[in-house]
Amino acid sequence: MSQYWSPAVRELTPYVPGEQPRERVIKLNTNENPYPPAPGVSEALRNYAVDHLRLYPDPTSLALRETLADTYGVSVAETFVGNGSDEVLAFAFQAFFCHGAPLDVPSITYSFYPVYANLYGVELRKHPLNNQWEVDLDALANDSERSGVIFANPNAPTGHAHSLESIEALLKRVADRVVLIDEAYVDFGAESTVALVERYPNLLVTGTFSKSRSLAGLRLGYAIGSPELIEGLQRVKDSFNSYPVDSLASVVGIEALKDTQHFNACRDNVITTRERTRQRLEGLGFEVLPSKANFLLAQHPDFAGAQLFAGLRERGILVRHFNTNLLNNFLRISIGTDDEMDSFIEALESLSG
């Protein structure tokens, strides 16, 4: 605490990201991609004219948004890019969720949403997951007064994804406010709601280059939604920082979007390894939630999550453990390479044997 801090800053509870260790470990704690970015990325960086860095980047990120629009089959006016999807989410909270009514969220979802709610003074109305650990879409839409609805699909850290039809039903019931679907993990096996953007002007879909495109260090995220929602985001962006996406990130992002073959190959590898890991965990007696993401959420009936987390850490393997009542017994395990997952399973065998 400092006397220099504004009162509101004293009240904040900032998000705590998974650690980024300096020593070599097997890192299965922050859902990064174990495979490198598309080969075109290194080439674009090698060919980048450094003199460009003298100039401010295009404040509209037009070239990147054109490629994004092509990739997702939408118009440029339906796209927005930012410095990681976390920033896009922050803009969305300010642009759409400050109506003085509660924001409907699942009680278990991406833990950055409560942090933004706190920052922007938005009250949350939390709805428990159903008994299958799935987001309860009915409950989310039950009340009549709200500032909006937000959740991740696939959800974090459970990995469950709803179908397009179920989400469409929700959009119909919440037509007067923005429904934000965070698709950070959609590429690992879920259906994207981008297909619904044209019919639902209240749908905002966010995505990231951090997971399925192996670019977490670049900080690039996007939103797709109706032109009126995109304009709302732009109004916030241009009142905060008109140049969130730098010139290098634009060039790299374009290359990553263009290489569908590399993208598909990495995604398929992650999915195959995920299913293999799930089976092996089940073989060790774990309960593993079905996942459409690049991570698994698992718990063991005989070993506490904190205990396994600590034992793995001693063996140089980092996973994520959440110190909350509901998730206390679980581990969230990002999917690495097959070799990394072999080491992880071996470590677990020695811990639970």
Ligand SMILES: *Cc1c(COP(=O)(O)O)cnc(C)c1O
């Ligand atoms: C990783 C993640 C993000 C943030 O992605 P960045 O683009 O790296 O900021 C957003 N939402 C969810 C659910 C995530 O897991």
